């Protein structure tokens with residue numbers, strides 16, 4: 001599903017985002033991405049969804065070589081990837097419901113058709129009773145869960161989650177992780193970036209570790 | 223496909239506890255993917271999406287009523303100027319022939335026209351709605367008239383024959399428009415027994431030339447001011463794009479195409495165009511009404527019944543079309559130039 005082949009990313013000004021990273025995440029796999037702050041976790045995810053392009057090396061997603069993917073196809077690539085952003089990226093002038101409905105509207109569902117799916121998604125993250133609120137009225141953790149509901153509402157075949165439990169208490173974190181696992185069980189490929197080493201260790205999945213842009217370890221499932 | 227929706231609705235309605243609710247089954251996952259492709263193509267889906275986006279764009283404008291109104295006013299003035307000029311020119315064209323007193327039309331008959339043909343022509347002209355009086359002048363009578371004028375007696379008698387043709391003198395209705403007279407002349411020209419038709423209308427031609435020039439000028443003015451409208455709208459849309467950069471980025475990150483992201487902005491341009499056209503029509507209507515009442519006062523002194531007609535549906539239709547077109551173009555140009563960062567460099 002995701003294949004990195006000697007990928008480096010240098011930001012303008014010489015900042016190194018990633019350095020010669022190679023790995024392969026197969027379809028239907030679930031893996032964690034860990035590393036210190038600034039190690040390049042978000043950068044890696046940005047490369048997968050083509051928010052950034054690699055400076056060196058090839059990235060394949062869902063069988064497409066992203067270097068040769070036409071600009072006009074990028075939106076369709078992104079529709080198949082559900083992303084939970086580290087900084088939530090919610091629309092603050094729209095309700096929780098409308099935020100979650102956005103990917104469906106984009107994919108061509110009529111506003112009427114969205115309702116069922118949006119509610120199911122919000123129910124999953126336990127926010128069904130807040131659908132009419134605006135994001136400002138939510139706590140950080142709740143905003144994060146809105147982002148999660150939005151990421152999964154269109155049944156993507158790949159989920160990228162950047163610190164999805166950063167603002168959640170341990171119990172809620174565990175529940176959210178279970179949710180990711182249940183998606184994975186029905187065939188969705190999942191990649192989760194997280195600082196929370198203890199949580200990551202408990203989950204017993206493949207762990208990719210980055211250090212200053214380099215992939216320093218790739219532990220398979222124990 | 224609808225099965226999928228129903229199943230989902232049921233799940234939501236029954237409010238099962240969160241734990242037992244499996245997020246997706248493999249089956250629904252696949253169906254969802256298929257449905258997605260179908261959904262993009264459905265007409266009714268597209269219509270309801272456009273309805274919603276159009277409504278949202280409208281409500282957004284209503285949130286800042288004063289600045290929106292000022293923008294509309296600017297657009298409306300640009301539209302109203304050429305429209306007003308056009309309506310005034312059309313009015314003058316209509317009133318034109320009334321100012322001349324009585325224009326006269328001479329129908330010269332061919333030499334070999336029989337008395338029967340001539341009678342038929344006279345009857346036809348009498349029956350014509352534009353013609354008020356018809357007077358037949360035979361060649362003999364023409365000769366008499368000619369010779370009765372001082373100093374000309376000898377001229378024709380030298381010839382030994384009467385060179386004058388038979389003529390039918392017509393007085394058209396004084397309220398007839400130029401176009402109507404032109405049409406009548408071409409119609410008369412084709413009638414059997416008619417050699418030539420002449421309208422005494424030198425001044426008419428001059429006036430018409432001036433009016434044609436004014437009409438051209440109103441078109442040119444329309445072109446220039448149309449460009450202004452495009453600039454005003456594209457600039458307004460640009461400001462709106464700047465203030466909604468975050469939103470644009472987010473919609474793009476979750477898979478919105480350029481077209482999808484442009485939609486609210488294009489609707490904004492369309493609304494501005496339509497509102498500007500509407501306001502322009504109102505402005506022209508009011509100005510013409512004011513001018514008309516003043517003219518009626520003036521005309522009253524001459525005991526005539528002149529009045530102005532306002533902009534009709536044709537003018538409104540043109541304004542509306544121009545508004546939609548220019549609003550759309552302005553907004554699209556702005557989207558084209560100011561969407562950045564939708565795709566990585």
Ligand SMILES: Nc1ncnc2c1ncn2[C@@H]1O[C@H](COP(=O)(O)OP(=O)(O)OP(=O)(O)O)[C@@H](O)[C@H]1O
Nearest residue numbers: 011012015016017036037038039040041042043044
């Ligand atoms: N847009 C950018 N321009 C320049 N440098 C950048 C940019 N984004 C990231 N970097 C640099 O790239 C490196 C990796 O950043 P990245 O955001 O991928 O880290 P991270 O692993 O996600 O960290 P965190 O856990 O704090 O989110 C950092 O050193 C950062 O300074």
Ligand SMILES: [Mg+2]
Nearest residue numbers: 041042086162
């Ligand atoms: Mg990060």
